[in-house]
Amino acid sequence: MSKLKKVMIADDDPGILDAVQAMLEFGGYEVSTTNNGATILEMKDQFPDVLLLDVWMSGTDGRDVCRRLKESERTRSMPIIMISASTELEKSAKDAGADDFLEKPFDMDELFLKINRFIEN
Numbered sequence: 001m002s003k004l005k006k007v008m009i010a011d012d013d014p015g016i017l018d019a020v021q022a023m024l025e026f027g028g029y030e031v032s033t034t035n036n037g038a039t040i041l042e043m044k045d046q047f048p049d050v051l052l053l054d055v056w057m058s059g060t061d062g063r064d065v066c067r068r069l070k071e072s073e074r075t076r077s078m079p080i081i082m083i084s085a086s087t088e089l090e091k092s093a094k095d096a097g098a099d100d101f102l103e104k105p106f107d108m109d110e111l112f113l114k115i116n117r118f119i120e121n
Helices: 014-026 037-041 062-071 087-095 108-120
Strands: 006-010 030-034 050-054 080-084 100-103
Touching (some): 006 014, 006 037, 014 030, 014 108, 030 037, 037 062, 050 062, 050 108, 062 087, 080 108, 087 100
Parallel strands (some): 006 030, 006 050, 050 080
């Protein structure tokens, strides 16, 4: 039996967290959530296979979190898909080191495609 792939969702919108978590769990993923960017930076182990990271979270700029994760030897290779309601933030998200970008509201099929692309590589 193969081990479930882990996805972490970081977003300050409880509706997004609940909906995306339910869909990903239904799709066969092990899902963890946080509404706080600092939680991600404090991870010591058990890193997710893919991180979905909101660009704007209360009190935290997701691009700063992304940049710090990509600067760390331990988390540099962790794929990060940044999400935002604004397509204007895609360039700055990728400049911060994001591996991909998804605009909210997003199509779940597109999300699954993006996640699977990173997990299968």
